[in-house]
């Protein structure tokens with residue numbers, strides 16, 4: 001049984017590109033750094049284009065934004081720059097690795113759904129006020 005499972009997962013991982021980040025447990029923020037991590041096998045295309053997608057047009061009106069074109073597939077990871085207008089906020093995002101900007105529907109791999117959160121408040125604004133005790137002598 002154990003051998004069977006191992007063989008199955010080997011077949012799955014040998015198929016093509018897989019995206020391990022971002023993921024449901026490791027999402028992005030509006031300030032970043034936002035990183036895409038993938039694995040590649042020899043039969044995969046040499047490069048791909050990273051697409052940010054969300055089916056909810058109230059979150060992403062265009063439904064998809066190219067984050068980076070012609071990424072070197074052997075790099076294994078890339079910190080993406082925000083699209084024009086910055087990273088949107090919301091849930092239900094996915095990162096798709098697609099063939100190139102002219103073939104956005106030729107999908108090599110897809111991340112799991114993840115969330116993009118607003119940037120955390122500035123550290124300086126979250127310093128708690130120290131209440132000083134009045135010294136009366």
Ligand SMILES: *[C@@H]1O[C@H](CO)[C@@H](O)[C@H](O)[C@H]1NC(C)=O
Pocket residue numbers: 045046047070
């Ligand atoms: C991307 O890879 C394809 C083959 O998979 C190749 O024809 C093309 O020249 C590459 N483009 C860049 C910009 O590396």
Ligand SMILES: *[C@@H]1O[C@H](CO)[C@@H](O)[C@H](O)[C@H]1NC(C)=O
Pocket residue numbers: 121122125
């Ligand atoms: C956080 O700090 C930066 C630079 O100091 C500033 O431009 C930005 O407006 C601040 N954001 C908030 C939410 O205070």
